[in-house]
Amino acid sequence: MATERAGVVVVGAGIAGVACAVELVGAGIPVQVRERGRVPGGRMASKRFDGRPADTGAAYFTVSDPDFAEVVERWRAAGLAREWTDTFVAYGPDGRRDVPGPTRWSAPRGLRSLVEDLARDLPVTVDRLVHTVEPGPLVDGQPCEAVVLAMPGPQAALLLDPALTRATRAAQAQDWSPSLAAVLRFPARGWSDFRGAFVNDHPILNLVCDDGDRRGDAAPVLVAHTTPEFAAGHLARPTGAAPAIEQAVRDLLALPEPAADVHVHRWRYAKPTAGPAGTYHLDADGVGLAGDAFGKPRVQSAWRSGHDLARALTTHLS
Structure with missing residues (x-):
């Protein structure tokens, strides 16, 4: 019996991966989000000490992109974000x-709470380590329509099969x-x-x-x-x-x-100290890369990267 082909597999539940998944779901595309950590958030990380959160990753974020500003306004209205x-x-x-x-x-409540808010309706599987991405594309041997690696390039390069040359080069072009x-x-x-x-x-x-x-x-x-x-x-x-x-x-x-x-x-x-041009990478193999290496090292850049990649994937898959 043939293995059923999944939709888009997003590897990494930081803000780039979650922003990508949100946009894909909004376009009616099935998504699976896999996160190797115990919680979503990525580098928008917070840790609790005696019940109180402290930010251990990104220190803050700024807003200049109109689309990102709409997301931030929803956070502000919900009491999740504040002008500091x-x-x-x-x-x-x-x-x-x-x-x-x-x-x-x-x-x-810590910057991680913002990523968790975006991910609240997404199918996120935590403690899920992905080992390989191969042509097909295949994620750990399972077929899917496309795969997004929303993580630093050096980590993405470890997962990519050498045959995926364009994605591998885009990952290796990043310095951190x-x-x-x-x-x-x-x-x-x-x-x-x-x-x-x-x-x-x-x-x-x-x-x-x-x-x-x-x-x-x-x-x-x-x-x-x-x-x-x-x-x-x-x-x-x-x-x-x-x-x-x-x-x-x-x-x-x-x-x-x-x-x-x-x-x-x-x-x-x-x-990220260096990265490829553009706001994301997507090749004909259906392999995409997203994150703030595609732009300035900012929370907003990571969100924009995932959002733009999702839109490109929607066109690619249709």
Whole structure:
């Protein structure tokens, strides 16, 4: 008996994969979403500490795309997203200064809650590891109409059969840098007011965010993101970096008291530094790639990539 052919298999339930799946379902195309992690979210990751979420992936998002703005407005109306700040500070050799910029948005329940909201009506299977994508296309030997790999290119390249040359080249064209994200929980707030801080020319720190201000609950929690160079030296044992990160944050903000707890999360592929042109990849084999490597490293870019790929797939399949 012949194996029934699936619709589109989307591998990766970050915002790019979920945005793609939402658009496909809206076009009446059957979709299966497979996520190797325990929850959707990808790099819009949040982790709970004593019941309270802290963002361990993306620090915030900005909005300039009209289509993405419609999605964000629905989140705002539902109380899932809030305008956070248009001003960060910057620390550098010349001290501290204010840095105005675009409005940065945050999520009271953590950025992962936004991806979960988009995915609420999708058939998402978590803890599902995909091993191979072959011509056909075949996903782990099972036929489908098309497959979307919504993940960093180095991870996608590991799944792709070498015969899928165009997709493999598009994946291998991506370069990514690592980072560590440290959640520092303090007994009390001991720092002067700031929302987020860019840290320039520092051997360890790249960005520090006041998670209590970001979340709107004034909790004494900071989240620090490290430089790629520092992270590269601690990928094998990220927990060992906790003392150095804590000391760097305390020195930066002149904090006399140590943190009560430090949790470090490793991102081997944190930020794309180079990628192919366009907003997505789709070839005649029915293999697509999506994510923020197709554009600026932004939440909005990842959403746009998945959304645009879905529209191209709808035309491809019809």
